[in-house]
Amino acid sequence: MENERDAETPKRNGRRRLVLFPLPFQGHINPMLQLANILHSNGFSITIIHTTFNFPNPSNHPHFTFVPISDGLSETEASNPDLIALLSVLNLKCVKPFEDCLAKLLADVSEEPITCLISDAILPFTRAVAERLKLPRIVLRTGGVSSFVVFAAYPILLEKGHIPIRDSRLEELVPELPPLRIKDLPVIKTSNPEALYEVVNSMVKETKASSGLIWNSFEELEQPALNALRQDFPIPIFPIGPFHKHFPTSSSSLIKEDQSSISWLNMQEPNSVIYVSFGSIAAIDKTEFLEIAWGLANSKRPFLWVVRPGLIRGSYWLEPLPNGFLENLEGRGHIVQWAPQQEVLCHPAVGAFWTHNGWNSTMESVCEGVPMICMPCFTDQLVNARYVSNVWRVGVQLENGLERGKIEKAIGRLMEDKEMRGRALQWKEKANLSLRQGGSSYQSLQCLISYISTF
The missing domain is CATH 3.40.50.2000 (Glycogen Phosphorylase B;)
Structure with missing residues (x-):
């Protein structure tokens, strides 16, 4: 033995x-x-x-x-x-x-x-x-x-x-x-x-x-x-x-990853999808959740949204969504409880990442050349978001509250900004060269x- x-x-x-x-x-x-x-x-x-x-x-x-x-x-x-x-x-x-x-x-x-x-x-x-x-x-x-x-x-x-x-x-x-x-x-x-x-x-x-x-x-x-x-x-x-x-x-995820995220992304056009995830700790209220939902829906762009159980204060999961919300999207939106984020961010269909700007998420996005919509919640996320938007210039920051019209506008700007996408790809190359x-x-x-x- x-x-x-x-x-x-x-x-x-x-x-x-x-x-x-x-x-x-x-x-x-x-x-x-x-x-x-x-x-x-x-x-x-x-x-x-x-x-x-x-x-x-x-x-x-x-x-x-x-x-x-x-x-x-x-x-x-x-x-x-x-x-x-x-x-x-x-x-x-x-x-x-x-x-x-x-x-x-x-x-x-x-x-x-x-x-x-x-x-x-x-x-x-x-x-x-x-x-x-x-x-x-x-x-x-x-x-x-x-x-x-x-x-x-x-x-x-x-x-x-x-x-x-x-x-x-x-x-x-x-x-x-x-x-x-x-x-x-x-x-x-x-x-x-x-x-x-x-x-x-x-x-x-x-x-x-x-x-x-x-x-x-x-x-x-x-x-x-x-x-x-x-x-x-x-x-x-x-x-x-x-x-x-x-x-x-x-x-090393503590939460079970939903692999349907990848099969759904496989059916989308290159650089067309907004990936949305606010990490493992952040929480939002029902009003904010609904503004995010309508902002995504009104953008008319496909989105993959991670809604972690416990993300919405006072709700377990998707209870605050209006009846018929998902059905009316006709497959344009896919909501999961957790996603294999590194696989998602390097998928060719993903064109933007709406993030809380935790450092791991920020680094993963930089390394894949994916521009960010920044919605920091606390501590170092606030600094990271400022650097993403104003120093590295690979994202836009949502500030002064969540409102569906502002969300729709930010998504449109990010998905259409070729210069920002170019800078994001330059940072991806610098990350690869460093290794x-x-x-x-x-x-x-x-x-x-x-x-x-x-x-």
Whole structure:
């Protein structure tokens, strides 16, 4: 039996072992597992520590070892819509289970020695744990570099009175952070604003004290932000993205993907479809949902719309739609609960992406040359949307409320703007070049592999 086990896992012999610890949300688990695949393909053995809350499916990643820990969350805490409160509780309750688990892994002489820990930046308690166990800790920040620079500037923003945000100043420019306006600053509604500042400050402080920082971005896309960060952060910085383009990886979706999205797209004309998805956390009210529905219908263009259960406050799924709405579209609209987004965005039928501008979605759209309609909801999405529309100029932002006429107009403008589509295709080419031999992300990955090997 022992020989059989050795035959099944020959690649693990002699490999350096890394422990990765993702924040348990879809937008953070995805890039962490993509990074794990990248590092595994470069000779590292991978162990994933994960919470019991929102855990990934180990069967999708048979080449990794998955180790669960108790997060201690009550049902009320786990379902709290106040994201900052949930993050604060996670960072308190995971400390001991995580430390006990990591100590046990370090003591296991039957496995390869652990080289380092890679943890999500929004799990700042992991620094103290890693230091106590004398283990190097590298941080993965799953958002963009440009938004992180804003988070790092929180003390200045507070000092200057830019935050908390006041409605009377929304359109004012932030002189310290061009091209952002006050309303683009990455905040989130919470019952305790002080807790938000604490989460942000801990993330920045403990990231700066780490042994290195990995980004799902590439040099050409965010060079000014990377330059600013390198001046302020005295640690090695590795922009090795786009992660998902290194090679095809198995799904890490926490929600079942509806493959009918692809068969429906196969029947549509090239560049004709608007793909609509607002991610795994954002929520809208019924009025907004109906304005989106009528804006899409009135655009007279085919659309693929992801309506996640729980997206509409107070409804399970499509109950607010008027009777006969879908039938009257005569097949022009296809609504699913979740879609295989990377497959959708690279499908030739997709001509535009209406997005909440989470970083993963923004990067995936940039990498496929798909222009965006931007509808950010909170935190870094607000910064991402401003960069998409005003810096990279590959999208239009819906602002000052949702109204079906404005939606119809934005769709028309985006689908017909050839210059914007041309710029989007140029960014796609730059993303591809960054990953090729000699490209910026290729070289940065080689530096990361060499750096980890020095521990």
